[in-house]
Amino acid sequence: MSRPAVLKALWGAAALLLVAGCSSGGGGGGGAPSGTAPATASATASAPAAAPTATRDGRVTVAGTLTEGLVSPWGLARLPDGDLLVSSRDERTVTRIDGRSGAKTSLGEVPGVVQGGEGGLLGLAVRDDWVYAYLTAAFDNRIVRMRYGGGEGDRLGAPDPVLTGIPKGFVHNGGRIAFGPDGMLYAGTGETGRTGLAQDRSSLGGKILRMTPEGRPAPGNPFPDSVVYSYGHRNVQGIAWDDAGRLWAAEFGQDTWDELNLVRPGRNYGWPTVEGRAGRAGFVDPVAQWKTSEASPSGIAYARGAIWMAGLRGERLWRIALSGTERSGEPEAFLRGAYGRLRTVLAGGDGRLWLVTSETDQRGTPEAGDDRILRLEVN
Template sequence: MKSETRRVEGTVIVQRRAVSAVLAAAALLLTAGCSSGDGDAPEKNGGARPTATAGSETSPGARATATPPAKGSVSVVRTVAEGLKTPWGLAPIPGGDLLVSSRDEATITRIDTKTGKKTELGEVPGVSPAGEGGLMGIALSPDFAADHMIYAYFTSASDNRVVRMLYDEKRPAGQQLGAPDTIFKGIPKGFIHNGGRIAFGPDRMLYAGTGESGDTGLSQDKKSLGGKILRMTPEGEPAPGNPFPDSPVYSYGHRNVQGLAWDREQRLFASEFGQDTWDELNAIKPGDNYGWPEAEGRTDDDAFHSPLAQWATDEASPSGLAHAEGSLWMAGLRGRTLWRVPLGGTEASADPQPFLKEEYGRLRTVVAAGGDRLWLVTSNTDGRGDPKAGDDRVLELKVS
């Protein structure tokens, strides 16, 4: 079906469904209160907005005492590639090239990082793009050099799921992806809040950030896969050592997790979208409850794990997350900013520090490239940005 455009809460969203389905989904979005779902819808709350803070010594809603940011810098080394359409996930492959997924096109493209040449591997069958859903995160098998397996998280007609596919670069361009093998399914899908980030951890287990699909009650339901961080084996089984018996659930009480990263001590961190007040950066502890929808941002309730940093929703709308040079680096969609959060263990050692604000538009994905380098993916062609010539693009950054 020909793509159609709808405007929901002031946001243009490109879809490929029938008009009736679009209108039904739009109604769901309007009732879900998605001020910071995945983009630039206007805030519900008027008046002054709270700003980015670090630490946990303050009461909910209060600003932390300003801590001078640790000195840091970001410079754009070069534009690696441009002309990408709705890029979402990124995975470096051995040899230095990059794989990038397209949310709406449901394709995976290889980028030669020396020349910027783009080669389409193929289209992932079964993807049903609409709203915030489609082909999202990708990750390489821990044994990629031997098995050539690519993992992908996507929205199907019935759910969100994880598949793996054989990558055969000897085949012609466009035909290099094998048939998808579904290893995990049944993650709730919605017009909004589909999560989508996947990554293999230092333990060689696969982690997936999910959303509550607009149904806030799922986040506190430990039997639901929505609003969770999941941990599974490469075959899709609940990983050994998970906090709940025979369950892939690793942490719960999340709204919409789209950033996963580990520091040098193999500690997991995650970024997630808030609703009207606070976006969050969390240090993840197995089995902990991160509060949604009972708490948004920091809380005095000991039943919930408070974030190590929080932002007003118009300053962040966080998606990708990476660790480099002793800091976490968080890509902001609505905030159009790359945020640096210096770490001291599992706490922020200084207030978040903004870089690249408004310079490249919406920022979707950030991935460590080794040493002091990062890969950064923009997101201006997703129906919620303002595309400029060359969008969307992959940038190489140097950070400290």
């Protein structure tokens, strides 16, 4: 079924109110990486468009489109005032999105980003007056941070390295970063197609990393003087914590099984020796697994007692209800094909989610309005 046909079916099943979600125009050019901080970036906000009608798909209500016309959106982070920051993987830019109107303000291009394949400007995180970014540079993947006051007219400062030396490749660069409830910075990395890196604890590839905000090994890490928190991963792009503070991670499989894992310090999650559930001593089995055609998971978020997982190839939003350290029942799928490839999902509290589509990432089939940030309400 085509995306317009799927959307028509969703609209036909809905009987909800108009909401105040707004759309804004696209924009942003590419160009070579800049050698200086984007101090002269334009701060002109685009005008929002008319509000759409809410639609419902079971447990998920699409309350509207917050903004549209984004190019290769990847990372998403929330500012203290409720506005959002979104990164463009291919254009190497950061854009501020007004959390109410959806109006877009360019904060400029991040210097030093080298886009290619699955690399570029990837995950974002915000802490205090810093914006953290996971990016692909000339010789590695790295995490940097940039000063940002967040006021009207403020700009991103020059990027300061936080952690360097993460292996880079044309594929499997990982890229998701987030601050945990312990105040430490976590990052999901990929093995860049060199499968042996996942089992090599001296490498930062194919790992989940845990560090202080300054990039040093976090207190309590399982391996001495190391930022490595867990290993044996293929390509981690989704990390989130539940109400009990447990870390969950979504991981791309190769040809057979994508995974959702409950991550514990120092554990080995199997790649490349095993993919999916194997029941082998020394390896941790996933809590849930999917055929790669049904998921190809990227971002995840926790809300209403469940993990919500965005699927790229699967083009659907998965719900995995949790009961302690296990799932409760079978995973449920929503928005099947309605918006194409889904890249990032971020929790906004009170059952609200933001969902980022990914049709302009060179693997999708863009249609009018792509890419967009959707406003969801879940139960």
